[in-house]
Amino acid sequence: MRRPNVGRRGDLTVAVLVLLSATAAGAAGPAPGKVTPELIEAAKKEGKAIWYTAVDLPVAERIAKAFEAKYPGIEMRVERSGGERIFQRIGQEYASNIHAVDVVNSSDAAHFIVWKRDGILAPYVPEDVALHYPPEHKDPDGQFASWRVWLSVIGYNTRLVKPEEAPKSFADLLDPKWSGKIVKGHPGYSGTIMTATFQISRDLGWEYLEKLAKQKVMQVQSSADPPKKLALGERAIMADGNEYNLFQLKEKGEPVEIVYPAEGTPLIVGPSGVLKDAPHPNAARLLQSFLFSVQAQQLMVDSGGLRSMHALVKEKPGRKPLREIKVMKDDPAAVEKQADEIKARYSKYFKV
Amino acid sequence: MAPRALPWRARRDLSGAILAVFALALCLLVLLPIGWLVVFAFTGRGGGFTLANFRLLFSDAAFLEPLITTLTLAVSVGLVCCLVAAPLGWLVARTDMPLRRTVRFLIMASFVTPPFLGAIAWELLAAPNSGLLNQLHRASTGAGPDEVLFNVYTLHGLVLVVSCYTFPYVFVLVANALDRIPGELEDASAMLGASAFCTARRVTIPLALPALAAGALIAFLQALTLFGAPGILALPAGFHTMTTKIWSLFQYPPKPELAAAASLPLLVLTVLLLRAQSAILGRRGYTVVGGRSGPPRPVPLGVLRWPALALCLAVLSLPVFLPYLALLNAAFSRIPSQPLTVQTFTLDHLRFVFLELSATRLALKNTFLLGLAAATSGALLALVISYLTARAAIRGHRVLAFLATAPIAIPAIALGVGLFLAYTRGPVVLYGTLWILLLAYVTIELPAAYQQLQAAFRAVSPELEEASRILGASRLRTLRDVTAPLLGPSLIATWCFVFVAVVRELSAAAILFTSETKVLSVLIFDLNESGDLAAIAVLGLTMLILTSAVIAAANRVPGLGGGLRVRHY
Numbered sequence: 024m025r026r027p028n029v030g031r032r033g034d035l036t037v038a039v040l041v042l043l044s045a046t047a048a049g050a051a052g053p054a055p056g057k058v059t060p061e062l063i064e065a066a067k068k069e070g071k072a073i074w075y076t077a078v079d080l081p082v083a084e085r086i087a088k089a090f091e092a093k094y095p096g097i098e099m100r101v102e103r104s105g106g107e108r109i110f111q112r113i114g115q116e117y118a119s120n121i122h123a124v125d126v127v128n129s130s131d132a133a134h135f136i137v138w139k140r141d142g143i144l145a146p147y148v149p150e151d152v153a154l155h156y157p158p159e160h161k162d163p164d165g166q167f168a169s170w171r172v173w174l175s176v177i178g179y180n181t182r183l184v185k186p187e188e189a190p191k192s193f194a195d196l197l198d199p200k201w202s203g204k205i206v207k208g209h210p211g212y213s214g215t216i217m218t219a220t221f222q223i224s225r226d227l228g229w230e231y232l233e234k235l236a237k238q239k240v241m242q243v244q245s246s247a248d249p250p251k252k253l254a255l256g257e258r259a260i261m262a263d264g265n266e267y268n269l270f271q272l273k274e275k276g277e278p279v280e281i282v283y284p285a286e287g288t289p290l291i292v293g294p295s296g297v298l299k300d301a302p303h304p305n306a307a308r309l310l311q312s313f314l315f316s317v318q319a320q321q322l323m324v325d326s327g328g329l330r331s332m333h334a335l336v337k338e339k340p341g342r343k344p345l346r347e348i349k350v351m352k353d354d355p356a357a358v359e360k361q362a363d364e365i366k367a368r369y370s371k372y373f374k375v
Numbered sequence: 376m377a378p379r380a381l382p383w384r385a386r387r388d389l390s391g392a393i394l395a396v397f398a399l400a401l402c403l404l405v406l407l408p409i410g411w412l413v414v415f416a417f418t419g420r421g422g423g424f425t426l427a428n429f430r431l432l433f434s435d436a437a438f439l440e441p442l443i444t445t446l447t448l449a450v451s452v453g454l455v456c457c458l459v460a461a462p463l464g465w466l467v468a469r470t471d472m473p474l475r476r477t478v479r480f481l482i483m484a485s486f487v488t489p490p491f492l493g494a495i496a497w498e499l500l501a502a503p504n505s506g507l508l509n510q511l512h513r514a515s516t517g518a519g520p521d522e523v524l525f526n527v528y529t530l531h532g533l534v535l536v537v538s539c540y541t542f543p544y545v546f547v548l549v550a551n552a553l554d555r556i557p558g559e560l561e562d563a564s565a566m567l568g569a570s571a572f573c574t575a576r577r578v579t580i581p582l583a584l585p586a587l588a589a590g591a592l593i594a595f596l597q598a599l600t601l602f603g604a605p606g607i608l609a610l611p612a613g614f615h616t617m618t619t620k621i622w623s624l625f626q627y628p629p630k631p632e633l634a635a636a637a638s639l640p641l642l643v644l645t646v647l648l649l650r651a652q653s654a655i656l657g658r659r660g661y662t663v664v665g666g667r668s669g670p671p672r673p674v675p676l677g678v679l680r681w682p683a684l685a686l687c688l689a690v691l692s693l694p695v696f697l698p699y700l701a702l703l704n705a706a707f708s709r710i711p712s713q714p715l716t717v718q719t720f721t722l723d724h725l726r727f728v729f730l731e732l733s734a735t736r737l738a739l740k741n742t743f744l745l746g747l748a749a750a751t752s753g754a755l756l757a758l759v760i761s762y763l764t765a766r767a768a769i770r771g772h773r774v775l776a777f778l779a780t781a782p783i784a785i786p787a788i789a790l791g792v793g794l795f796l797a798y799t800r801g802p803v804v805l806y807g808t809l810w811i812l813l814l815a816y817v818t819i820e821l822p823a824a825y826q827q828l829q830a831a832f833r834a835v836s837p838e839l840e841e842a843s844r845i846l847g848a849s850r851l852r853t854l855r856d857v858t859a860p861l862l863g864p865s866l867i868a869t870w871c872f873v874f875v876a877v878v879r880e881l882s883a884a885a886i887l888f889t890s891e892t893k894v895l896s897v898l899i900f901d902l903n904e905s906g907d908l909a910a911i912a913v914l915g916l917t918m919l920i921l922t923s924a925v926i927a928a929a930n931r932v933p934g935l936g937g938g939l940r941v942r943h944y
Contacts, residue, residue, distance in 0.1 A: 073890060080905055084731040101733045102890040104901060111627040116889055119799040121807040123890050183520070211626050212904060241528070241611050248906030255712040255908075257505035277710065363628055370437070374613045375623075 052165040053146040055153035058312050065305035067096040072306035073123060074099060075113065077106040077130040077214055077293065078171065079247040079268060082327035089322055090313050097306055105245050106130035106214020106293075110137075117143060122300040125307035126314070128170050130246070131214025132292045133359035135167045145299040149312040155334040156315075160292075167296035170314055171323060172330045174266040174350065175219035175289040177282040178250060183259035192285035193227060196235060196262055203239040206258035208246040209375070211366050215246035219263050219289035220365055221358045222351040227286060229368060235262060236372040253279045263289070270328030270342060283348050290350040393851060394769055397759045404818050405778045408793025409642075409785065415635035415796065428636035438637065441615040444530065445599060448616060451534045452598035453591045456542040459690055461587055464549030466683050469579070471673040473680055478687045479550070485694035486543035487922055489879035489896060491603030492915045493540045495903055496698030498607065499705055499912075501527035505712035507701055528612040536604050539694035541597045545590030552586035553579070555834070558672040571674070592652055596645055600786040602882035603896070607903055617641060618882065621788050625886060631792055638789035645784030705912035724909040728917075732910065734898050742878060742895040743921065745809060749816035750874035754866060756817065757824035762854050765832035766840065776825075783822035791815060791883030807889045815883040820873045827872065831865035832858075871926050878922050 056062075066072070072090070076083050080103045087099040104112065106129040116123055129135065138144050144166040152161055152168045160169035177196070179189045183204075190196050196205060208216040224232060241258055243249060249264030254277045266288075272279045295314055301307035313319050320331040324338065330345050338344050358365075419425035432438045466472045467479050485493075500508050503526040512524035526532060556579060564574040602618040609616055615623070617637060624634040676683055688696075705711035706724055713719045728735055757779070763769055764776040782790060794815050798805035805811040835858065843853040859866065881896040888897045895918050902911045 075890070080902070080907060080910075081727065081731070084727070084733060087733055088731060099733060100737070100890065102893075103905070105904065107627060111625075111629070112889075114627065115629075116807070119804065119806045121889060123807070211623070240613070242613055243611055243904075243906065245905040248904070251906035251908075252505075254710055255502075255505040257502050257712070370623075375610050375615060375619075 052163060053148055055148050055150040056308055056312060057150050058309065062305055062309055063094060066094065066303070066309040069303040069306045070097060071303055072097055072099050072310045073102065073125045073302065074128070074310060075102045075104075075109050075124045075126075076128040077104065077109055078128060078323075078327070078329075079103075079245075079265065082267075082323065082329070085326060086314070086319055086322060089319060090310060093313065093318075094309065097309070099310070105212035106134065107210070107212055107217055110134045110214075113138075113143075122298065122302055124298055125301040125303050126295060126297055126310050128293055128295040128314075129214050130291060130293045131217050131358065131362075132169075132294055132353065132355035133218075133362060134214070135162070135294045135296060136355055136359045138296065139164070139166050143299055145297045145301070145304075145307075147297045147308055147311055149315040151312070151315040151317070151320075151333060156332055157334075160332040162294075162296075167294040168315065169292050169332050170295035171293045172332060172345070173215075173291050173293070173328075174283070174348065175215050175246060175263045175291055176266045176269065177284050178253055178261040178264060178269050179280055179282065180253045180256055180259050181278040181280050183256065186280065189280065189282060190260060190284075191282065193223065193231060193262075194286070196260065197231075197238065201238060201260055204259040205235075205238050205262050206241040206243060206249045206252045206260070206264075207235075207262040208249055208264055209242060209244045210369050212244035213246040214293070215265060215291050216263055217362065217365065218291050218353065218355075218358060219246075220369060221361060222289040222353065223263075224365070224368075225354075225357075226351055229372075232369070233372050236374075240373065242373060242375050250279060265328075267328030267330075271326075274328075274341075281343075283343070287349045287351040290353045292353055292355070391769075394759070394763060397756065398763075398769070398771075398775055401756070401760065401775060401778050404814065404821075405781055407797045408790050408818070409781070410793075411796040412635045412638060412642075412785070412789060412793045415632045416639050417636075418632050420632070428633050429639075431633065432636050432640075437615075438620065441617050441620040442640070444609075444614060445617040448530065448534060448537065448605075449595045449598040452537050452541055453595035455534060455538040456545045456594035457587060457591050459538070460542045460545035460549055460590060461583075463687060463690060464546050464553055464583075466687060467546075468550045468553035469672075469674050470676050470683065471680065472676060472683045472687070474684055478684070478691070481691050481695055482543050482546050484923075485540060485691070486547075487875050487878075487919060487926070488540055488694065488698070489603065489881070489915075489918075490537060490540040490601060491607055491879075491881050491896065491900060491903075492702075492911075492918075493694065493698055494536050494604040494607040495899070495908065495911055495915070496701045497527045497532070497536045497539075499701040499711055499908065500697055501525045501532065502712075503528065507704065507712070507714065508697075510712070510714075528608055530609075530614070533605060533608045533616075535693070536608060537598050537601060538594075539698075540604075541594045542694075544593045544597065545587070548586040548590040548593070549583055552583045556582050561672060589652065592648055595648070596783060599641055599645070600788075600882075602786070602788050602885070603900065606900070618786055618788055621786065622882075622885070625792065631796065634789065634792060638786050641786055641789075642784045646781075649780060649784070699916075702912040702915055705909050706916060708909075711908040711912065724913050728910050728913040734893055735914070737891075738893050738895045738898045739917075739921070741809060741812075741892060742918075743925070745812055745816060745894065746874045746877040746925070748813055749820065749877045750870045752813070753817045753820050753824050753873040754828075754870040757821060757828050757869060758859065758862070758866065759854070761825055761828040761832050762850075762858065765829060766837060776829075779825040780822045782818050787815075787819050787880065787882035788886060790819060791886035794818075794883070795886055806887070807892065809892050811887050812884060812892060812894065815887055816873075816877045816880060819880065819883060820876045823876065824869045824873050827869045828862065828865060831862050835861050867929055867932060871929050874925060874929070875922060878918065 083101045083103050087101050090099050091097065109129055113124060113127065146165040148165040156168055162168065177190055210217040210220045243252060246264045247268050249261035250268035250272055252258050253261055254272050266281060269279050269281045295311060297307045297311045317333060317335050320333045320336045323329045324331050324336055416428055417424055419427060467475045500506050503509060503523040509524050512518065513522055560578050561574050564578045569577065600618060602622060605616040605619050606622065609619055621634045621637050624630045704715050707721065708715045708719045709721045760775055760779045764772045794811055795806060798811050839857055840853050843857045881900055884894050884897050885900060888894060895914065899911050899914055
């Protein structure tokens with residue numbers, strides 16, 4: 024996700040070597056955080072962990088229940104909303120000195136650039152991240168790492184659209200026959216859609232979105248909603264939305280199908296980080312370690328349909344492996360710079 | 376008597392002080408958020424006085440279109456509500472239609488339904504493709520897959536849904552007014568030789584007209600300031616109302632100054648309308664409760680009794696029967712758009728909401744705690760203020776009356792922002808606590824509570840209080856021992872009204888909540904944004920069961936009772 028420049032990469036290699044040899048005191052990144060009995064004890068004393076996340080609610084609650092089962096005595100509260108909403112919420116709460124959140128996961132990696140710059144994240148590298156995550160998926164200063172990766176895809180309802188007639192590309196969505204049949208998410212709510220809108224406007228131009236807006240699109244908020252609207256049969260096609268929700272629905276036997284557009288599929292990265300002023304600092308670190316453990320990552324992949332950057336986690340058979348998919352390049356730094364303009368331009372074309 | 380006179384007098388002094396405290400609290404409650412709104416509306420991005428916000432507001436199509444949409448919506452809702460509520464009110468209050476009490480009760484059930492929940496239920500019913508009614512229409516007529524009977528994601532759909540959950544306001548006012556018209560007036564008219572039609576035209580309708588006009592105004596204002604239903608139905612259709620526009624201005628990057636400016640036209644419009652209303656109605660006396668009038672005389676409908684009932688039930692199917700069926704279906708069906716059958720039945724959604732969803736318990740607790748607290752403090756505050764104004768008890772009572780009515784003009788979402796601005800900075804920081812939500816709820820519901828009690832005061836003649844005062848009781852003691860018991864049923868009704876309104880409230884809560892102070896309405900709106908309709912159905916039904924239980928309990932308070940069916944004899 025992060026693309027360090029050359030000088031930075033040198034530092035990073037050293038840091039990774041140091042981390043691997045586990046003698047990290049005083050090096051660029053913090054020492055790997057081990058789940059020690061003392062940490063668990065201290066977390067239990069705090070008794071609670073509050074997780075702001077943008078992942079689809081049932082997935083989030085499943086992870087939370089697994090955490091509570093593994094560490095009885097710690098109650099977990101999930102605060103789920105769209106990535107952009109979470110960003111606004113934390114900004115609003117921190118401006119009033121309310122520090123309610125322990126661990127945060129957004130669907131817009133650009134948010135972590137801002138939070139790191141604002142100095143509200145704590146350096147904490149779970150052992151799994153130190154040992155099993157590729158360098159491009161962790162912050163060199165150890166403040167966050169890629170908790171999950173997924174795609175924003177095109178999808179269709181197989182009862183309403185025959186496979187041979189289904190769109191194969193973003194360009195196909197502009198066909199007049201899809202007018203009034205498309206549903207899509209909103210970049211003002213969803214970090215996924217924000218990231219996807221950035222990549223699509225960069226690679227296909229805003230003209231594409233301007234034309235798409237004329238297709239009488241049903242405008243929903245979350246990127247988790249278009250797949251659900253397909254399953255309801257409310258719309259035949261989704262122009263963007265979570266691949267992972269479609270995996271879940273498809274594997275439950277609902278009539279939905281995924282299309283990886285010919286132009287490339289927007290790649291979304293959702294990092295996770297511990298807040299410096301977390302109200303439950305030990306529970307926060309325990310949760311961050313749990314989130315990156317093989318157990319949580321495999322759960323998120325198997326039942327959630329997400330993709331993991333953990334080296335030991337296996338992709339579920341029957342799903343197209345990530346390396347076989349042509350993806351658009353992600354660029355959180357550019358998203359961070361253009362976010363306000365993207366929202367304004369989007370509202371101009373889509374009216375909401 | 377002489378030895379007792381002294382302590383009485385001492386208590387009277389205390390009354391003055393306590394009343395002053397109430398007046399001051401009211402000023403703080405109402406003026407602080409409004410003050411912040413006005414300040415922000417005239418503040419530029421970098422600070423300093425400016426009119427730029429208003430210039431943008433009245434020149435940019437992105438603001439003008441929502442303004443026109445909102446006015447269209449509000450006028451349509453006002454008209455629809457009157458057209459529906461007036462005949463229904465008359466049938467229930469003045470005729471021998473069968474099951475009158477049941478119909479009244481069911482209309483109250485539609486009032487207990489939050490508009491945002493109704494809007495979601497109507498998505499399930501009338502989304503163009505997956506809506507159950509549209510599916511049924513296609514299945515029964517063999518129409519093609521693109522054939523749509525009714526599309527709820529339109530301005531028409533929005534008018535229908537908002538009317539469904541606003542017409543009870545008009546209904547209650549009209550039915551109560553008709554209840555109160557003594558039979559003697561109509562008898563007198565008949566004895567003087569007027570026909571039934573003439574009596575209706577010359578006596579009944581003119582006496583009910585003020586209530587209808589007041590109802591139309593309330594419906595108009597409700598539609599003007601409602602956020603939830605437009606947020607759910609207008610955005611997917613690609614249009615904004617003023618409230619959703621204001622709400623969108625608080626998203627990142629927040630533009631509170633524009634939002635404040637956008638809410639001022641609504642404020643001004645409402646103030647003008649309220650003034651017009653009092654100018655028209657205020658001068659005439661409509662006191663018809665003299666104490667010993669006869670009960671209203673039911674008009675025999677003859678063969679039309681059952682068709683009349685059928686009409687009522689048909690109307691009630693829109694806010695009550697159909698939406699609840701859709702919610703029940705969604706709560707137990709694997710996919711909400713599938714009709715419930717043995718194959719599609721599942722308890723997964725129940726399990727998810729009650730065993731997995733970590734916000735459920737917290738939201739339920741917060742909502743009901745706030746409901747009880749706001750209803751109690753709101754009803755008491757409204758009682759004292761309406762006493763002060765109805766009996767002109769202190770100087771400046773007109774100002775109090777204005778302050779107590781003013782919040783009706785502020786869109787709750789803007790009030791939420793005003794409160795947010797007021798209580799996120801010193802000296803008192805309340806953001807992040809339940810207190811700020813309590814303040815918001817009391818402020819928002821004060822006008823309705825005040826008007827209900829004000830009306831009740833008007834119907835109670837002041838002689839009894841004067842007697843109590845002449846005998847030496849202080850104002851507060853008179854209020855407690857004489858007036859409050861007389862107002863018992865109205866007081867309980869007001870309490871229930873505020874409680875229900877708090878459970879329904881979404882707009883201010885959407886701005887003021889934090890993760891620890893989440894309420895049910897916000898949770899449901901969140902779930903709608905991520906498309907978790909089944910979980911909403913389960914939560915919504917739970918909320919309705921609990922709300923009904925609370926109202927039923929409140930109506931069993933010994934010595935009071937009467938509940939939402941406000942009746943004054």
